[in-house]
Amino acid sequence: MEPVIHCHQLSKSFRFKTVAVNGFDLNIPAGEVYGLIGRNGAGKTTALKLMMGLLRPDGGETRILGRNLWNATRAERQRVVYVSQGQHAPGWMTLRELGRYAEHFYDQWDGDLMREHARRWDLPMDLAVNKFSGGNQRLASLCLALASRPEVLLLDEPAAGLDPIARRELNSCLIDALLRVEGCTLLLSTHLLGDLERLATRTGIMDRGRIIAEGSVEEWQRTMRRVQVVFPGSEVPPDFAIPGAIRTTRLGPVVTALVRVIHDSQLLEVRSMPGVRVNLFPLTLEELFVDWFRDSTDDALPVPASPLGQPGLSVAWKQT
Amino acid sequence: MTTQLHLQIDDRSGVPVYRQIMDQIKYYVAGGTLRPGDQIPSIRELANAMAVNPTTVVKAYSELEAEGIIEKRHGKGAFIAAQAPALSVVDQENALRRSAKQLAVEATQLQVPSPKVITVVREELGALSPERNDEDAPVKFSVLGGDRAS
Numbered sequence: 001m002e003p004v005i006h007c008h009q010l011s012k013s014f015r016f017k018t019v020a021v022n023g024f025d026l027n028i029p030a031g032e033v034y035g036l037i038g039r040n041g042a043g044k045t046t047a048l049k050l051m052m053g054l055l056r057p058d059g060g061e062t063r064i065l066g067r068n069l070w071n072a073t074r075a076e077r078q079r080v081v082y083v084s085q086g087q088h089a090p091g092w093m094t095l096r097e098l099g100r101y102a103e104h105f106y107d108q109w110d111g112d113l114m115r116e117h118a119r120r121w122d123l124p125m126d127l128a129v130n131k132f133s134g135g136n137q138r139l140a141s142l143c144l145a146l147a148s149r150p151e152v153l154l155l156d157e158p159a160a161g162l163d164p165i166a167r168r169e170l171n172s173c174l175i176d177a178l179l180r181v182e183g184c185t186l187l188l189s190t191h192l193l194g195d196l197e198r199l200a201t202r203t204g205i206m207d208r209g210r211i212i213a214e215g216s217v218e219e220w221q222r223t224m225r226r227v228q229v230v231f232p233g234s235e236v237p238p239d240f241a242i243p244g245a246i247r248t249t250r251l252g253p254v255v256t257a258l259v260r261v262i263h264d265s266q267l268l269e270v271r272s273m274p275g276v277r278v279n280l281f282p283l284t285l286e287e288l289f290v291d292w293f294r295d296s297t298d299d300a301l302p303v304p305a306s307p308l309g310q311p312g313l314s315v316a317w318k319q320t
Numbered sequence: 321m322t323t324q325l326h327l328q329i330d331d332r333s334g335v336p337v338y339r340q341i342m343d344q345i346k347y348y349v350a351g352g353t354l355r356p357g358d359q360i361p362s363i364r365e366l367a368n369a370m371a372v373n374p375t376t377v378v379k380a381y382s383e384l385e386a387e388g389i390i391e392k393r394h395g396k397g398a399f400i401a402a403q404a405p406a407l408s409v410v411d412q413e414n415a416l417r418r419s420a421k422q423l424a425v426e427a428t429q430l431q432v433p434s435p436k437v438i439t440v441v442r443e444e445l446g447a448l449s450p451e452r453n454d455e456d457a458p459v460k461f462s463v464l465g466g467d468r469a470s
Contacts, residue, residue: 033373171371179364179374194331198372221336228425279421282334 002066003027004152004185005034009060010050011209020046022209024060028202030183033174035196035217037189037289038206044189045085047206048156051187052082064152078106081150083141085157091130095123095140099147106148113180114147120169135161142170146177153177155188159195171195193286197221205289217285224288227259229270230277242270247291258283258291325354325361329370335418337372341380343415349389349404350412356402360390 005028012021021043028034036044049055051062053069062068067076093101095118103109118125121139123132129140138161145153153174159167178184190196196203197217205213227242231253242248243266245257261267261280271278283291327344329337348354360366363381367374381398384390391401427437 168371172368175367175371175373179367197331197337198329198370198376201373201375218336218338221334279425281422282418284332284334287334 001029002063003029004032004183005051005064005187007047007051007060007062010047010057010062011059012046012050012055012057019209021050021057024050024210026204026211028185028187030185031178032202033178033186033188033200035188035190035200035203036206036211037191037193037196037203039293042206043209044206045156048082048154048187048189049084052080052154053077054082074105078108078148079151080154081145081148081152082154083145083156083158085160091137092128094126094128095143096125098129098140098144102144102148108149110147110149113149114143117143117146117173120173121166135163135166138162139166139170142173146173149181150177151181151184153184153186153188155186157189157191159190159192167192167195171199174199193289194284197285203285205293207293220285220288221282223260223262224283225259225261226281226283226287226291227257227261227267228279228281229255229257230279231255232275232277234275243267258288327366327370329372338376338380338383341366341370341372341377342384345380345384346389346411347415349400354400356400356404358400359396360398360400362397 005026007024007026010021010024011019013019024043024047026034026047036047038044046055050057051064051069053072056070064080065076069077069080090098095114099111099114103111115125117123118140121136121143123136123140123143129137132140138158142155142158145155158174159170162170174186178186186199188199200217202214203217203220204211227245229240229242234253236250236253236255240255242255242257242259244259244261246259248255248257250256259266267278267280270276325345325348327341329340333340335343345354345360354360361369363374363377366372366377370377381390381392385392385398387405388401389404390398392398423437423441427434432440
C-alpha cells in the first residue's frame with residue numbers, strides 16, 4: 001500500500017537563492033506522527049509547500065493519499081489540511097463567520113468541534129480575527145483546520161508564538177484529532193523537540209534540502225548516552241578514546257562524549273581501567289540534536305560517520 | 321474503582337516517554353497507591369490527559385502487561401494484576417540512582433561538600449512528608465520527577 005505521504009527525489013530552487021530542497025525523500029504511512037526538524041533554512045517549509053502543491057517542484061514527485069495536489073480537485077484536497085507558518089485567516093471575518101464559510105468546502109465539517117476548540121483556547125467567536133493577538137490568530141487557523149476532521153494534517157511550526165499553556169492545549173488537541181479520525185496522519189515541522197518526544201512516532205532531521213537522518217525518538221533515547229569518564233587525580237592518557245564516541249570534549253580530568261551505547265559491554269574496557277569512574281546520562285532529543293549538529297554547517301567537518309547506521313538497527317542515517 | 325493518577329512527563333530527563341509512564345505506574349504499585357484489581361486509565365484517557373501520542377501509551381501498557389504488572393480485561397480496560405510483582409529493592413535503587421548521579425555531578429560542579437548534599441536531600445524528603453524525616457524510613461517514589469518543562 002502506498003504511504004499516505006510520499007516524496008521521491010523532490011527538488012526546488014528559487015531565483016537569486018540557492019537550492020531549497022534537493023533529493024528529498026519521505027514516506028509516511030497512515031497513522032504516523034512525523035516530526036520534521038532541522039536548522040533554520042534547511043528547507044522544511046519549502047518541502048511542505050511542495051507536498052501541498054502550493055509550489056511546483058523542479059524535479060521529483062510527491063503525492064498525498066495517492067494524489068499529486070498540484071493538479072488535484074477540491075474534492076481530492078479536502079481531506080488534507082495545511083497550516084502554514086505565517087497563515088492568518090481573512091482578518092475582517094469573525095471565527096463564527098469563517099466557520100460558516102469553510103463549512104461549504106468540507107464534507108466532514110464539524111461546527112461543534114470548532115466551537116469546542118475555540119472554547120478550550122478562549123477564542124471569541126464574534127470578534128474580527130484581526131483583532132486577536134498573533135498567537136490567537138494562529139490558534140484560530142488551527143481551530144478551523146481541525147474542524148474539517150482531516151485525514152492528513154501538515155503543520156509548519158504550529159506552536160511558534162504560543163505561550164506554554166496554549167502549547168499544551170495545542171498538543172492535547174492534536175492528540176484529540178488523532179483519536180477522532182482512524183489512521184489520521186500528522187506531519188509537523190517544529191523546533192520544540194520536547195513536544196516531539198511526546199507526539200512523534202518518527203522524526204526526520206533535515207539538512208540542506210534533504211533528510212539526512214530518520215528514526216524513532218524512542219530508539220535514539222534508548223541508545224544515545226552522554227558518557228562521562230573521570231580520571232580522579234590523574235592525567236587523561238593522551239590516546240584515550242571512548243569506543244563509539246561521536247563527539248568528545250575534555251576538561252581537566254573529565255572526558256565527556258556523545259556515545260551510541262548499543263551494548264553495555266562496549267564500555268567494559270573503559271570501566272576496568274584502574275581508578276576510573278564512568279557515568280552514563282540519558283539525553284533529551286534536544287541535547288542530542290545540539291551535540292550532533294554542532295559543527296555540521298562547517299563543510300570541512302563531515303556529519304559524523306556511521307554509528308547510527310549499523311545493520312539491524314531501525315535508525316537509518318544517510319550520509320550527505 | 322478508577323484511581324485518580326497523577327502522572328508527569330519530565331521533558332528534561334532524556335528517558336523515553338513510555339518508560340516514564342511505566343516507571344510511575346510501577347512506583348504507584350510499589351507504594352501501595354495502586355492495589356491489585358484497581359482500574360487504571362484507558363489508553364485514550366491517558367493520552368488525552370498527558371498530551372502524549374496514544375501509541376506511546378499502548379507501548380507502556382503492553383510492556384507493563386508483559387511484566388505482569390497490569391492485565392487487560394476484554395472490553396473493560398486495564399487493571400493492576402492480582403499478582404503484580406512488587407518493585408524489587410534493586411529496581412528501587414536503580415530508579416533512584418539515575419537522579420542521584422545527576423545530583424552528584426551538580427554538587428561536584430558547585431563544589432558542595434558531601435555532608436551538605438546529604439543534609440539537603442534529607443530536608444527535601446522531610447518537606448514532602450514530615451513523618452519520613454528519618455533516615456531509615458522508606459523513600460516515597462511517587463513524588464520523583466516533575467513536569468519541569470512546562
